[in-house]
Amino acid sequence: MNTNNLSSALNVSARCRDLHVSLWQCPHFLFIVMGAVISTTILLTYVVAKFYAEPETVVSIIFVVTVFLFVVGNAVIKAFEKVAEASQLKSEFVAIISHELRNPLSSIKWQIDALMEKKEGLTSADFVPAMKIVNHSNEKMIGLINDLLDINRIEDSRFQLSPAIFSMNELTDEIVSVYEPIAGTSNLKFILLAPKSPLWVMADKIKVKSVISRFIDNAIRYSTSSGEITISLEDIGSHIKWSITDQGAGIPVKEIQNIFSKFFRASNILKYQTEGLGVGLYLSKYIIEATGGTVGFRSLEGHGSTFYFTVPKSKA
Template sequence: MLDAPVPADESARMAALCGLNILDTPPEERFDRITRSAQRMFDCPIALMTLVDSERQWFKSRLGLDVPETPRNISFCAHAILRNFPFVIPDAAADPRFADNPLVLGPPHIRFYAGIPLRADNGALVATLCLIDRVPRSFSDDDIAALCDLAQWAELELNVYTIKQATEVSREKEARLRAIVEHAGDAIITIDDQGLVETFNPEAQRLFACRPDQIIGGSFSKLVARHYRAAVTSYVRALARDGIGDGVRINRQVFGQRSDGTRFPANLVVSEMHINGRRAFTGLVRDISARRRKADEMKRLNRRLAETLSLQQAILNSNNYAIIYVNVHGQVIMFNDGAQRMLGYSEAEMRTQSSLLVLHDPAELEARVHALSAELGRPIRPGAEMFIAKARERLPDESEWTYIRKDGSRLPVLLSVSAVWDDENALSGFVGIAQDISERKKMENMKNEFISTVSHELRTPMTSIKGSLGLLAGGAAGEIPVRAKVLLDIASKNCDRLVRLINDILDVEKIESGNMRFEPVVQPLLPLVEQAIAATHAFASPFKVSFDLRSDNGDLMVAADTDRLIQVIVNLLSNAAKFAPPGGVVEVRLLRQPGYARLSVTDHGPGIPDQFRSRIFQKFAQADASDTRPKGGTGLGLNISKAIIERHRGRIDFLSECGVRTEFFFELPLAA
């Protein structure tokens, strides 16, 4: 809660307030008339004339409020007197200055406040004329202008000292009140105790399409729809007989009728007044056609929304996906029927994000922490962060996990995690969608077993064929004609290609089955790069490509399996040599980064097409997959390289600009 600051002229202000000789005096009709007018005019439950004392706000006139005063430090009026402008709070609960104010949280439960400061004769702001409502509401410029007119009336009353002044003020008040009625945004109609219309302001004339001479002196019932008229006539008679009571208003919704016979829904507020000892009534009429249309439209929208939500819920509960939604506080908001069927847990058993960890294999969680830390370049804590770190950064996150059901059985799933953002772009939660991939895994295992079996069965005869071709080319069967040597050379090269393909397929099978052995040894990375370049020179020579190696000073020590890491580097170097322009230079750079060693291989060839970039690390992926492609290769090298680097807890990626350059790089953690 924000306490109002004390004005700079507080001493002079207090002197002016005391000089009015009005504090703690009995109620006066001249002030009550003003608050009564304000209450009726604005259809507001509370209207006050408030004097802001040193430690309190005291109410000279109060309608709709029982207490005579409240502390100054929690008062809205103490804010209103800080400057000579209207002070309007449409919704106190939404205003940080007042949201926790006791007068908002407790009686009188202020939600709307509009106050106009009142001046003493020396200009000091000593009081306010204010309106209070218990619901939020808007306050137009016309409303402010009308309240300012009433405030000037109140200000004059504060400073009246003589009968002459009072007479002048009375005339001015009458003129102001007439102006307020004439320019009010609502139709204002006064009727006598017989139900006859006495006044009919311009807004009433516009609303009912009726001139004053057509209605003044006539029955008020003419202004309502025909089927309401008998009831309205009887109702007015009852009011004339029994009255309403001071400060009490009757609020009804009726149908008005214009002079041309058209009808419209209206809100009617009736209050009682006394003129020369007899009852009279003021009716405020407001056309609520637009409000009715909005309400009807809102009902239609709510029905459509309910239908949409019902449809969405039916879809969510009928599919075979496990859908889990967690808010930013870690509370599980949704654990759909598909998740309950798939995993055996009820929604009640999965109320918090931490309870979801029971679904996961601890070994997979540990591997995820290391892999994600390497991928994002920052440490990731075990726990919820490992699931939401990428989604929080708006990165796609789709990975395979092994879920553990309630009965202990295991289930392979593909889990996609996404962040949910509200219409103000604020993070509201995370949604995980898990798909059972058991059947897919079975098919993959069958395929892998088939490929592995075929590859092993092919490897032995291919070795024999390669050896026999070598013997023939070496003259073991006698002199070979020149034309036959050409054919033997073609056969030998294609045999080498098939052997490489078989070896690559077997490597992929070993990686996917977890049977590829890794024997990491802490060693400097530079010698491995030099060995890989030496091993690739013969391959690069036909392309007339050379390698330019540069390294940061100092040994970059990594824990690596020598053969497997050289396999990755050779693959990157041979790819760069194939695609570099003839006579080009492949740039090889070994750099130290915080916590990591980075090796990059850059060629200045054609680059990687945009449509191929998302598939470049997939198995058998090639930008040119035609039978007549000019560049050889199995399409497995990068897939194998990615698996090897990730087993080293590193990451591999690329940057490419078509027609300019392509850079492949991997990063490995530096050894301690």
């Protein structure tokens, strides 16, 4: 640990501010307080017991008191630690939601203001581009709200799937055609590797579509310009495997274990200034596993990532 890290670790007041809690709700401060209380209690117990008991009894009393105080103190600190973590998550969540809603709302407002300023002599040539932007912003807000509703349904055990038979090839082609113009603005090229014969699966088509869309969207966001994004579909027996490989930022090794966590975003993607709640991969993993498939990834920071999932084949 270097000097800066040691200084930061010892700065209890700063760490409590980072958690957005008062000193008396801060686990780091409470740890120091409990340490002082335990030390003082042990000392007093020793002094008092020394006058009224044999040495062996004194040792036993001190041991019992120490264990009791340690257990109680640890329980108290753990409880406050949960409060602090919840408070921090709440603050971060509100900040993220505010940012994500403000962007599309601001975009809608700007387009309406622009049309209002030019309200006389407006033609369809003025309306169409503005309405496209308004519609896109509206869809972003709806998508954001749907993600939050899905998370709420998952936590309340009310999340439901509607399985049906469909072709993964056709669904992938449909989604790629939507994202090709977006990828083109960054000179990104899609390479699709899939058999010509249909790969029939049994799953919730709308939910699987949302998973594929998230994976493709992430690949575009975090890829460098003039690169390739490879999508492949493969029959692996009882399941169909879908995967996407980009040449983007990759994921830091120390953060790999958190990649499917709720509201998590890798630290090295902040420079891309991308939008998002950090719930896409969390929802995708839940959907695929609820479908009876698996989801995973391989990544090397600075060299891109491969995300993949499997869904059950149709038995019909």
